[in-house]
């Protein structure tokens with residue numbers, strides 16, 4: 001078989017199965033029937049409460065709360081951070097739709113910030129936009145596709161600008177900056193346990209914080225009723241005293257069944273990170289040096305979880321990008337593109353979110369027009385990853401050569 005005819009037959013959306021001990025724990029919950037997190041037998045801790053305790057330990061946070069989704073985690077964190085109707089929230093333009101969605105859910109308006117070639121928030125533009133939106137008190141910082149900006153500079157800048165930071169760590173659970181876990185640089189870190197993230201319960205979310213009163217608000221908002229003493233990683237009871245009657249119940253709890261399947265996955269997350277990163281490096285090495293392809297160089301300070309990989313076809317025309325995508329798709333390699341005119345599947349762009357009042361972002365436009373994204377499920381072998389990189393490389397070369405001949 002010649003290289004040009006190689007084909008990849010795997011599925012870009014096939015996750016690993018739930019580990020057997022997770023399945024056993026889920027069966028246990030179904031057998032006793034106490035699925036609601038506050039439905040506990042005498043002396044029982046409950047899977048949701050134990051997950052929170054374990055995730056607090058994993059991130060080094062004082063407090064943790066499990067909720068119904070990553071999007072709910074963001075909305076609850078924003079509200080607990082004091083964002084309400086009519087407020088403005090700064091956010092990076094390169095992110096997923098649930099981020100502007102969470103801002104809209106609390107009645108606020110997103111004020112979007114430009115994107116760098118490292119796919120992170122543009123900190124110079126952040127300073128300018130904070131000046132342009134002086135009423136904004138919160139930055140919702142999305143580590144989109146796992147790319148972490150210079151967090152030392154970000155934290156210093158936000159302190160100077162008086163901005164409270166809420167981190168969206170949907171793609172950075174298990175990642176770190178200079179050894180500090182992602183999600184530990186601001187008031188709240190928010191995570192998703194949806195199927196395509198780093199631990200999988202179908203839907204679900206986690207919130208961490210060291211701030212007792214902010215976390216007490218989050219627990220009440222999540223729908224704890226007056227049962228917050230049944231948590232194991234919530235603030236002490238007195239933190240709830242002034243809040244318990246003033247904080248609405250938004251009913252976004254996690255149940256024991258999902259928590260039961262997440263706990264064994266959390267215990268394996270460090271191993272999974274190593275497995276993802278091995279795959280990431282194989283694809284990255286396979287693409288390195290391909291003419292027309294710009295890899296996203298990762299900072300020395302970043303500990304990544306390479307569950308997906310991105311690269312740029314900088315300043316390519318849309319027709320040529322579409323050609324690469326079609327040729328790769330014909331050989332079984334499923335690439336996503338952030339430059340498409342209309343949203344497709346999970347992929348959309350800031351100017352598609354009409355509810356987010358987008359302004360013109362020329363630097364972000366330039367990045368997204370050339371941005372290609374690919375998932376790396378752990379069901380791929382290292383050989384699969386090498387094959388995928390060979391296919392992309394050969395199709396990029398074919399399109400580049402056709403272009404040169406025009």
Ligand SMILES: *Cc1c(COP(=O)(O)O)cnc(C)c1O
Nearest residue numbers: 069070071096098168170192194
């Ligand atoms: C998935 C995701 C979310 C939201 O998570 P859900 O659990 O699907 O609500 C938020 N931000 C980013 C960047 C995501 O990819």
